[in-house]
Amino acid sequence: MKTWLKILITLCLAGIVSAFLFNHYVINKPHPDYEKEPAKFSLKASELYKQYTTDRKTSEKKYNGQLIEIDGKYTRVEKSDTSSIVVFAFNQGMFGDEGIRCTLLPKYKTAIAAYPKGSEVKIKGFCSGYNDTDIILTKCSIQK
Amino acid sequence: MILAFASALPLALNAQKFITKNGQISFVSVAPLETIEAHNDQVNASLDMASGDFNVKVLMQSFEFKKSLMQEHFNDNYVESDKYPNSSFVGKITNIRDLDTTKDGTVTVQVKGNLTIHGVTKSIDAVGSFQVTEGTLVGTSKFTITLSDYNIAIPMVSSGNISKTIDITVKFTLTKLS
Incomplete structure (x- = not known):
């Protein structure tokens, strides 16, 4: 040739x-493997809420768009049309309670039932930011 | 008696409010080379039955795309969600008197207000509907926005992939605030 x-x-x-x-x-x-990738930050749920509500700009810069892990006593689980949401409530506002809302990955929808309401739970998820009432975590997994 | 009235007042005011924190917004861009869709189901929405005030808050980072690269470009290059993490709609349902939350059925509503995306606020009008079922209101609407109105520029190289106008669909299942 x-x-x-x-x-x-x-x-x-x-x-x-x-x-x-x-x-x-x-x-x-x-997409990143939100379940397996290590969290960039790990802190108490109450501490994350405090940081966002006392210094929003700094917290948005630090946590928005990051995979973070929080732990604390959760308040309740809500079911929506599409998902299950673990709620950590820390405050009462004009539109009900305010805090952190964690949308679970589909495989964890039933796993949360193993944690009685009000018990300690550790959750890892992608932080979308603060919408004036709640900090939103999506693609959440329950950590052992 | 005054005290009793004063303590009942917040409850009475709340009884007029319907909210969701799990509202759904989807958008689609149909361009010659590509159709791009994204979904967000963590949207806050509130409706005040007395005044007709209708407000929506959206976190841009909550939009999910099929392709990871599209999601990155959306957040980094187009809506710049680090600079402008929230979008909002602040407006009114102008014919709120037509909506009776005690009567099951579907009511067409006129929505008027200010939509803020990418730090730019524009006045918009839309038509929607509310389906009332046992005191729950399911509101839906479809409308179109033009990206350049919100200072979102599409590079020439991507003009075949991203439409200049975006079709937006919203669905809010509102329940009475207790």
Whole structure:
């Protein structure tokens, strides 16, 4: 086989492999594994609420968009159309109680039943921020 | 007697309010090369039956996309959710008198107010409906916004992938605040 043909075939193959890798690892890269990835911050639920409600700007910069782990006594579990939400209530406002709302990953919907209402629970989730009433954690898992 | 009245007043005021903290907002961008959808089901919404005041609070980081890269671009490049973490709607249902929460049925409502996204506030009007079932109100609406109205710029290279207008669908299951 002629040298120029070998180079052309090699370049074509390299291009195809690069396009595949770019598509797989960049364009279609998977979402982070919220359950398995380590939390960037770990603190008491009451401490997280205190920080957001006393210094919102600093807390938004520090925690928004981060995977964080909180622990404390939860107040109740709510069921919505799409998910189960573990609520830590710390305050009463114009629209009911206010605190931290943790939307569980589907596989943990039933697992929360093992923790009686008011018991200590450790939850890891993606912090979306503070919406004037509650801090929102999504993609939450219950940590042992 | 005055004390009894004063203590009952907050309850009476709350009885006029309907809220959800699990409201749903979805949006879709239909462009020649790609259709992009995102969903958020942690939206706060409140309706005051006396005044018609209707308010919505949305955390932009709560929108979930099918592709991780789209979600990153949405937060980092388009809505800049680190600078503008919240979006909101502050407005009124102008025909609130047509909505009777004690009578099951569906009522069409006119919504008017200010929508704030990416730090920019624009006046919008929308038509929606409330389905009343045993005192629970399920509000739905669909409307369209133009990204450039909210200073959200789409680079030329992505113009085939992202539409200039975005269709938004909302669904709020409101229950009486006790």
